[in-house]
Amino acid sequence: MSIEQILSSAPVVPVVVIDNLEDAAPLAQALYNGGLKALEVTLRTPVAAQAVKIMKETVPEAYVGTGTVVDKASFEASVAAGADFMVSPGVNDELLALAKVSDIPFLPGAATPSEVMQLASHGFKFLKFFPAEAAGGVPMLKSIGGPLPQVTFCPTGGVSLDSAPKYLALKNVICVGGTWMLDKQLIANKDWQAIEALAKQASEVK
């Protein structure tokens, strides 16, 4: 499985923060049923790695990856959890060295032309553009696509249902990452049907 195949499985990758482990299974099922096939679980909560395992068991057809992979510890935690892919908001030498000897698809982050060029020189053709809105949004990505058309992005950070189609219309965007379908109140109410409806709406964004 390549990062390209994973990122092209749906137009939106939900960026999931799991606070309660009991939410992992129904949430994964709702997102997947709604048509979101690649799920990024951020390693920002203590139960995240366990949540990845549960989500993979619940929806074996989904691609369950980890986000907020920022160092050796989070990289190794992702491998141990069986992550199908890993996402970083940026990159550093430690992660580059680990990614080089790992078979797990890795999506590092970049926000400037120099960062994009550096990652391209390491062979990365797909990057997370983070923090998308704050780093210049659609005009920035359009500009980067001029001199650096060989790199394709998954913009994430401040992307909404409204702005997603504007990103997806760019030649150098394969999908977007977002959290808008993970409404906190709906999750607190365990309203999985409503989450599924939001996921379906996201999966139909063009």
Ligand SMILES: O=C(O)C(=O)C[C@H](O)[C@H](O)COP(=O)(O)O
């Ligand atoms: O956790 C990471 O590794 C990140 O890079 C941060 C996430 O991409 C943002 O949390 C997206 O959140 P929204 O801005 O609500 O779409």
